[in-house]
Amino acid sequence: MTALTLSASSAASVRADAVVVGLTTGPKGPVVAAGGEAVDRAYDGKLAATLEILGASGGEGEATRLPAPAGFKAPLVLAVGLGDAPADGAAWPAEALRRAAGVASRALAGAKKAAFALPAGDAACVEAVALGALLGSYAFTASRGTGSKGGKEPLGEAVVLGGKPRDKEYKAAAERATVLAQEMNRTRDLVNTPPNELYPASFATLVQAAAKEHGLKVEVLDDKALAKGGYGGILGVGMGSQRPPRLVRVAYTHAKAKKTLALVGKGITYDSGGISLKPPGFNETMKSDMSGAAAVFATVVAAARLGLKVNVTGWLALAENMPSGSALRPGDVLRTYSGKTVEVLNTDAEGRLVLCDAITRAGEENPDAIVDVATLTGAMVMALGGQVFAIMGNDDGLRSQIHTIAEAAGEAAWPMPLPDNLRKGLDSPIADLKNIGERMGGGLVAGLYLREFVNDGTAWAHLDIAGPAFHEGAPYGYTPKGGTGSAVRTLVALAERAAAGSLL
Structure with a gap:
């Protein structure tokens, strides 16, 4: 199963095959979700506008790729739709985070490592992103023969940015997500x-x-x-x-x-x-x-x-x-x-x-x-x-x-x-x-x-x-x-x- 890591590193400094950011729907077009601010700044604040040109709206289930900006260790940015943002600055629903992370994991099948810069302001959100990423990368491969062309290998490692690797609450959230994902799988x-x-x-x-x-x-x-x-x-x-x-x-x-x-x-x-x-x-x-x-x-x-x-x-x-x-x-x-x-x-x-x-x-x-x-x-x-x-x-x-x-x-x-x-x-x-x-x-x-x-x-x-x-x-x-x-x-x-x- 996909490995899970929590990291307090910035999106620019993580060595990975891709950085995942969230995109929400807004009255005037897509909006970069919390967690992706550093990525947006690297595009001079024009990440949402660029993604809109590529056809993204921020709707649930979307996955849009574009080259990472200069200075990033990862070569790719993947924007996934989160749907409408919560009203009045409320926390993101866990299910929306799980689904978006799952879309990203499926889109990144074959990659060795991906960094998830989705909204993860607390341990509950970190758990939701982690669980979605681990469940989304699932593939049943036991019945494939040698030399099978049945599909790409699942994402190798999911790094959840915004996590606090040494914090007991965050570590417990990551452990619960791992156990749930492994037992569901x-x-x-x-x-x-x-x-x-x-x-x-x-x-x-x-x-x-x-x-x-x-x-x-x-x-x-x-x-x-x-x-x-x-x-x-x-x-x-x-x-x-x-x-x-x-x-x-x-x-x-x-x-x-x-x-x-x-x-x-x-x-x-x-x-x-x-x-x-x-x-x-x-x-x-x-x-x-x-x-x-x-x-x-x-x-x-x-x-x-x-x-x-x-x-x-x-x-x-x-x-x-x-x-x-x-x-x-x-x-x-x-x-x-x-x-x-x-x-x-x-x-x-x-x-x-x-x-x-x-x-x-x-x-x-x-x-x-x-x-x-x-x-x-x-x-x-x-x-x-x-x-x-x-x-x-x-x-x-x-x-x-x-x-x-x-x-x-x-x-x-x-x-x-x-x-x-x-x-x-x-x-x-x-x-x-x-x-x-x-x-x-x-x-x-x-x-x-x-x-x-x-x-x-x-x-x-x-x-x-x-x-x-x-x-x-x-x-x-x-x-x-x-x-x-x-x-x-x-x-x-x-x-x-x-x-x-x-x-x-």
Whole structure:
């Protein structure tokens, strides 16, 4: 991954391949943003006018190159658009800084070193610039062969100017940005890994390796242990595959922790739909159906690396949903770990079947809150689009807190209801529940189904990240094509809130 350095040096004196400055929109044309004053002076105050001639307006997503002025150690200046400047001299929104830095990193792929002279007046801004730069430089290269022409190498090093390398607050900000970026990129790598390489057993092996590295406790239940324990939901989904399922428990504990979070992740390493086969055009990205489990895994590792004073337990419900002679059939009835029976009417509604077992098991440890994360329903993509995830739950306070935390972390999210009138549609004439209900409001129905497996008195939230977990379009900001690392920032911030004693 791209290296990160803080520097108090001037833009002119930094030896780099490029200096990055910010450009904002103004009533009379683009304006050089704070942090770029020294660069502007080197152009005799005409940097914005020169960039405007080159077509720049300061709008978000723009990247405009021009030769560096005389006396600079770097040969290139890259101006990136920040959009409208904050009113009344307020601090720049962190998300605007992250996106601009991400645009710059992507534009400078192949360069060895870039100096970021973006607005960085405090540690929070330094963290935002650093995180955006590190996320924007991401590239998945593991599947490329020798001699591949698949693209340029990522930016080698990002130097954030305006940082104070010896200041504890700034150093902590840089460390947090590095951990978040590395764990989000871990999630992206897992999501992007081809399903012939990432399957339940290999995923579990990766977790075991990371657990050893970061001092985590890990337990892996294989298919025999799942059968002995009565995990009928996970086993049912995995019946059609030659690669048997796993339930992985990975835990971080802190001696001074007063709160415990249980995070549950859907880990369908490939989802064909099973016997209820997906139509053509919907299978190609289904390696991403384990995004929730990847986000949970990365969050537990991040909590350990940051030394948070909270206990965080991750439950990864891993299975491959395939059609075969041994596959789960529409009409089958499964006995889940909770003891409740489920009539399966659609084998493509499999995520809730693995999650319900894991949620029940997580509840046995009496955590202060359970949060599950899943690419659960296409219905929620229809409702909220491709960049917003949904938040549901049985506790309005937890749901509201997660919404506030997600927005502050730069992840678009929206609280959704669990209407009781939709619950009746889950009633089965032969079992305790059906795995599908009414078609309209299907994302909410899925949440209602999961709620049935949460212990009374336990606060629970459900994040449906089906939209933002995998990006099929062109890269933008710090978001690449493919796996995005959705929900990791929110979950880490949630763990930090719990560590501070201000959760619920």
